[in-house]
Amino acid sequence: MTSTTPSKLEKILAAGHLAVTSECGPPRNGRGDVVEKKGELLRGFVDAINVTDNQTAVVRQCSLASCIRLKLMGLEPVLQMVTRDRNRIAIQSDLLGAASFGIHNVLCLTGDHQRFGDHPNSVNVFDMDSTRLIQTVKTMRDDGKLLSGHPMEEGRPQMFIGAAENPFADPFEVRVLRLAKKVAAGAQFIQTQCIYNMEKFKLWMKMVRDEGLHEQVAILAGLTPMKNVGMARYMKNRVPGIDVPDPIVKRLAGVPKENQAEEGIRICLEQIEELRGEEGIRGFHIMAIEWEEKVPEIVKRAGLYPRPAADEPGGLPGGTTGS
Secondary structure, three states: OOOOOOOHHHHHHOOOOOEEEEOOOOOOOOOOOHHHHHHHHOOOOOOOEEEEEOOHOOOOOHHHHHHHHHHHHOOEEEEEOOOOOOOHHHHHHHHHHHHOOOOOOOEEEOOOOOOHHHOOOOOOOOOHHHHHHHHHHHHHHHEEEOOOOOEEOOOOOOOEEEEEEEOOOHHHHHHHHHHHHHHHOOOEEEEEOOOOOOHHHHHHHHHHHHHHHHHHOOEEEEOOOOOOHHHHHHHHHHOOOOOHHHHHHHHOOOOOHHHHHHHHHHHHHHHHHHHHHOOOOEEEOOOOOHHHHHHHHHHHHHOOEEEEOOOOOOOOOOOOOOO
16 A cells, blocks of 8 residues: 555555544534543544544534644544535535645545434435545545536645445445445545444455455454443444444443443453454554543553554554555
């Protein structure tokens, strides 16, 4: 893999390092210090910070403004963009705005349906899906054109293009096909849904390797540490697309309440150790939901700290340098 943009995240992956990313959820108000505090917690421990875009269709501070705030702090943001709320005019406008502030990473998402959020009667847009959004970013970057055909002689977005994939959603047999379409559209890195069913995830990875996709895109394994057994049960029973096996729920239930958070972190660390040897895994996306203060501890205990410099040579297990 060779670096094609100024993205620090892309350079880390191109050098053959295991990348580490995390998330910053903006607040449901206009306070700027919330994003700043979360950014400071993650500084130096991750290579890039995703800023979620009205996740679960709940109104929050916009991803673009929060990414700009992180950028001005000297951090590396990943602009999450969902197509639920914007037509192609607004999407391209926001991408140009991000480019004007030197934001070089984008994660292309369709977004949760508005019926799951706090404005269920709002009108959705879905002018395009996530795959078409990937194609749009690639066209603006590589061809220097808007979808209208208008040329950009300068100031085109220099974006490292990412997408999400859920190995656990039904029907399982089409998950790799969906990934292949996103890669063909121009996705350069993938962040997966949070992983708890390791057996199923490894089966998905085998299918990915069978298609040679692990050589075409950098896959970051998504991990969410459990705070307690209540969180495990909620995610198992109430969150679509997340597969939490019974043994994990039983394991958390089997320790005293005051020790469950530590047990959740141990499970996360065990997953990192198991997955770092899985062929095709190029890094980890740690989604500590409203628990960002634990990310530095997880990164340290997993042996992923200190983070390498973007220009520091590296190599993945087996001597490969990835895609």
